[in-house]
Amino acid sequence: xxxxxxxxxxxQIQEMMKDESEGARLRFGIEGGGxxxxxxxxGFEYDFxxxxxxxxxxxxxxxxxxxxxxxxxxxxxxxxxxxxMGGGFSIDNPNAIVSCGCGSSFRTKNKAGAPGxx
Numbered sequence: 001x002x003x004x005x006x007x008x009x010x011x012q013i014q015e016m017m018k019d020e021s022e023g024a025r026l027r028f029g030i031e032g033g034g035x036x037x038x039x040x041x042x043g044f045e046y047d048f049x050x051x052x053x054x055x056x057x058x059x060x061x062x063x064x065x066x067x068x069x070x071x072x073x074x075x076x077x078x079x080x081x082x083x084x085m086g087g088g089f090s091i092d093n094p095n096a097i098v099s100c101g102c103g104s105s106f107r108t109k110n111k112a113g114a115p116g117x118x
Contacts, residue, residue, distance in 0.1 A: 002074060002075050003028065003056075003058055003063070003065070003073060003074070003075075003076050003077075003078070004058070004059075004076070004077040004078065005058045005059040005061060005063075005077075005078045006059075006077065006078065006079040006080070007059070008079060008080040008081070009059075009078045009079050009080040009089060010059040010060065010061060011080075012080040012087070012089075013026055013061055013080075014060070014061065016044075017044070017061075020044050021046070023046055024044045024045070024046060025044065025045050025046070025048065025055070025062040025063065025064045026042070026043075026044060026045070026061050026062065026063045026064070027041065027042070027043055027044065027045035027063075027064045027065075028040070028041065028042055028063055028064075028065060028073065028076075028078065029041045029065060029066045029069040029073070030069050030072055030073065038072070040091050042078070042089060042091075045064050048064055052066065052067055052068075053065060053066055053067060054067055054070065071095075072093075072095055073093060073095070074095065075093070075094045075095065076091060076092065076093040076094070076095075077091070077092045078090075078091055079091075079092070
């Protein structure tokens with residue numbers, strides 16, 4: 001599996017994990033919705049189902065991925081960028097063929113999702 005978490009994103013995630021309880025893992029995946037059909041999920045998780053999910057360590061961060069999401073997010077890079085308005089995570093997914101203007105919604109060649117309000 002090839003998902004990249006940049007050094008900037010890694011530092012930010014590790015800083016955020018300090019506010020979580022012990023055993024927290026980063027969950028990265030997708031869900032239906034957004035104006036393009038799919039939206040990214042990024043948050044912390046404590047539970048892990050080894051029959052449906054993969055646990056990986058990426059850049060020293062434990063990451064939980066839903067097995068059915070892996071083909072859609074394969075090759076994705078998670079970055080953290082700071083600007084005059086603050087900072088935020090950016091996700092570069094080479095599988096996305098359409099993305100909305102806000103960058104949080106997308107669709108792939110093989111997965112259209114369920115478009116909704118952005």
